[in-house]
Amino acid sequence: xxxxxxxxxxxxxxxxxxxxxxxxxxxxxxxxxxxxxxxxxxxxxxxxxxxxxxxxxxxxxxxxxxxxxxxxxxxxxxxxxxxxxxxxxxxxxxxxxxxxxxxxxxxxxxxxxxxxxxxxxxxxxxxxxxxxxxxxxxxxxxxxxxxxxxxxxxxxxxxxxxxxxxxxxxxxxxxxxxxxxxxxxxxxxxxxxxxxxxxxxxxxxxxxxxxxxxxxxxxxxxxxxxxxxxxxxxxxxxxxxxxxxxxxxxxxxxxxxxxxxxxxxxxxxxxxxxxxxxxxxxxxxxxxxxxxxxxxxxxxxxxxxxxxxxxxxxxxxxxxxxxxxxxxxxxxxxxxxxxxxxxxxxxxxxxxxxxxxxxxxxxxxxxxxxxxxxxxxxxxxx
Numbered sequence: 001x002x003x004x005x006x007x008x009x010x011x012x013x014x015x016x017x018x019x020x021x022x023x024x025x026x027x028x029x030x031x032x033x034x035x036x037x038x039x040x041x042x043x044x045x046x047x048x049x050x051x052x053x054x055x056x057x058x059x060x061x062x063x064x065x066x067x068x069x070x071x072x073x074x075x076x077x078x079x080x081x082x083x084x085x086x087x088x089x090x091x092x093x094x095x096x097x098x099x100x101x102x103x104x105x106x107x108x109x110x111x112x113x114x115x116x117x118x119x120x121x122x123x124x125x126x127x128x129x130x131x132x133x134x135x136x137x138x139x140x141x142x143x144x145x146x147x148x149x150x151x152x153x154x155x156x157x158x159x160x161x162x163x164x165x166x167x168x169x170x171x172x173x174x175x176x177x178x179x180x181x182x183x184x185x186x187x188x189x190x191x192x193x194x195x196x197x198x199x200x201x202x203x204x205x206x207x208x209x210x211x212x213x214x215x216x217x218x219x220x221x222x223x224x225x226x227x228x229x230x231x232x233x234x235x236x237x238x239x240x241x242x243x244x245x246x247x248x249x250x251x252x253x254x255x256x257x258x259x260x261x262x263x264x265x266x267x268x269x270x271x272x273x274x275x276x277x278x279x280x281x282x283x284x285x286x287x288x289x290x291x292x293x294x295x296x297x298x299x300x301x302x303x304x305x306x307x308x309x310x311x312x313x314x315x316x317x318x319x320x321x322x323x324x325x326x327x328x329x330x331x332x333x334x335x336x337x338x339x340x341x342x343x344x345x346x347x348x349x350x351x352x353x354x355x356x357x358x359x360x361x362x363x364x365x366x367x368x369x370x371x372x373x374x375x376x377x378x379x380x381x382x
Contacts, residue, residue, distance in 0.1 A: 026275035027057040028082070034064045034072045035085040035260065041293040042260040045116065046085045048290035052283050069099055076265060077108065083268075083276075085260035088151065091234055091307055096342050096368060097381045098150050101361045103352050107342045109266040111311035113277050115303065116261075116296035121197040121214065121240035121254030124159050125182070128211030130191040135163030135215050135224070142171040144181035144193040152178065154381070155194045158232035162217055162224040186210060197243025197254070206244045214245065216253045228255070233380065234307045258296070258303075264311060273313025281321070304328035309335035338377055345371035 031053070036042040043065055050061030064081055066072035069089035075081035084090065092098045096107030126132040130141060138160065145167075146152045160166055173190040175181045181193035182201040186208045195202050197214065206212035218224070219237045228235060236258075239251035246252055264273060281299050288294050304310070304323055309332050318324040346352075349367050352360055369379045 026271040027053070027059050027279065028272060029058070030060050030062070031083070032062040032064060032075070032081045033083045033085055034066050034075050034081045036065065036072070036087070037067050038065050041291065042085050042087075044291035045260060045287070045294045045297075048287040048294060049280065051290065052286040053279060055286065056283055057279065073108070076263070077105070079265070083113070083262060083264050085262055087259055087261065088234060088257055090261050090263045092151065094308055094339060094342075095381060096346055096364070098154075101364050102357065103355075103360060106346045107339065109339065109343075110263050110308060111266045111268070111314075112306070112308040113262040113264060113273060113311055113314045114280065114297065115258030115301075115306065116293065117236060117238075117258045117301040117303070118256065118293050118296040119238065119241045119251075120243055120256060120293075121238060121246070121252060122155070122235075122256040123194070123197070123214050123217065123254045124156065124192045125185075125195045125197075125202045125205060126192040126213050126215060127185050127205070128213040130210075130213075132192065132213065132215050135159055135217065136165070137215065138163060138192060139165055139169050140171070141191045142173045142189070143167075144175045144184050144190045145172040146178060146181055147174055147176060149178065152181070152194050154232065158228050158235070159194070159217075161231040162221075162228040164224075164227065196256075197240055197246050197252075203244040212245045214240075214243075214252055214254060217255050219253050230378065231380070233378075236303065258306075261308075263308070266311070268311065268313070270311070270313035270316065273311045274316045275313075277314045277317045278320075281317070299323075305331040307335075309339065337375075338372075341371050341375045341377060342368060 033046055035046040043063065046063050050063060053059040053061055064075055069087070072084055072086055073089060073093055076084045090110055093100050093108035094110045100106065100108065124138070132138055132141060143156060157167065160170070173184055175184050179201060181190070182205055184190035185193060185205055202212055234257040235255040238254055238256045240246050240254040241248045241251045280297060284298060288297065299321070302323060304318060305328055310318070315324060315332070345367050346364070349364060352364070355363060369382070372379045
């Protein structure tokens, strides 16, 4: 009996080592990730994750900082980076809009691994003296419009939609950039601008004579949320606890979308993706406090029905831990079909290599909308 027991124990231990060895074997010896600039929280989080991978799997991570969406996404497109700890531009890449409505880009075959959903808010910062208590109160008010910043203006459109408004219902104040959008408020030229609650710009507004106020996005306003999600299906409800003029003891009902968003190309090896996601969940405690904002990578914060389809390797892991169900699969299938419709429309667009930038954007916008409408899918971007 003793011999049999010893044999069984040895077999179990041996199997465990084989399983661990197999999981480690799927982890690459080297990996390259792109991230935001070196002073960003996204970069710091990526470095912390890299340290965890080195400690447990002897994987060496190269982090490539990018100052803008193009410099973060191009290495992924060109297979010079394996993953991108991206922002919302990864969603724009899937949709083939804004900077991706270009002959060098087009819709990208992006797949999601996991996201960081923090406790910050993304909303419209308003001058306190403008007395904007709700999003509907923005009617007739002045809002900063960032020239050359279509993504920022798109976010404003989503918030206006929550209040049943459009840009036609407000006064558009054209500014040169994000910082200028807040300078315009401080200088009395504008009343509101889009921002994260943790950005330095709202803090600057809060310290000015005009003051800062964040109009809430009530989480029980079903119709408002329906309008907002139709305009920008990337948002999550959040009880914001961090940021300028945010009371941690009395959280504000706002919204946000994840940052960073960890993505790869659809062609990335599924075994490696599975091993990476498993490693990030298993060793979360190693990096959650190692960089500001990293707490949002936790397992409970993962949304299986977000705006982008998951990678097959990630799905395998989410199924293993009971996060993936029929609703997640149905949602995923719809997003894969959507990517296919958009890609087919791009491939069928004649003469795109010979068009100038503006002509291509106009032609593509029309072709994209027509293809999605024919397929019975929302265009989102008009």
